Amino acid sequence: xxKPAECETMVHIRAEIDRLDEDLVRLLAERAGYIDRAAxxxxxxxxxxxxxxxxxxxxxxxxxxxxxxxLPPDLVEKLWRRLIDWSIAREENRLGPDSMxxxx
Numbered sequence: 001x002x003k004p005a006e007c008e009t010m011v012h013i014r015a016e017i018d019r020l021d022e023d024l025v026r027l028l029a030e031r032a033g034y035i036d037r038a039a040x041x042x043x044x045x046x047x048x049x050x051x052x053x054x055x056x057x058x059x060x061x062x063x064x065x066x067x068x069x070x071l072p073p074d075l076v077e078k079l080w081r082r083l084i085d086w087s088i089a090r091e092e093n094r095l096g097p098d099s100m101x102x103x104x
Contacts, residue, residue: 049091059081
């Protein structure tokens with residue numbers, strides 16, 4: 001693992017980007033495991049996949065993290081909203097449509 005300033009060639013840069021991409025995919029898979037468990041719990045207590053207040057809480061959190069790490073919050077929010085939509089669709093595949101559940 002090299003820090004960006006320690007990379008002297010494009011080979012170094014590409015190797016680090018590939019390493020980070022694998023880490024990101026691993027983290028997304030880990031996150032999906034929590035989404036799957038959330039769907040199980042929501043099914044037990046009859047909650048919908050999409051809980052608007054939680055969506056906005058997640059977005060607020062990632063915007064704060066983006067700012068702290070020097071990334072554009074608007075861009076990170078757009079990425080996360082796509083991730084959230086994918087996560088909700090994953091939950092709905094297990095739960096059925098939200099119209100069948102009470103609002104959470």
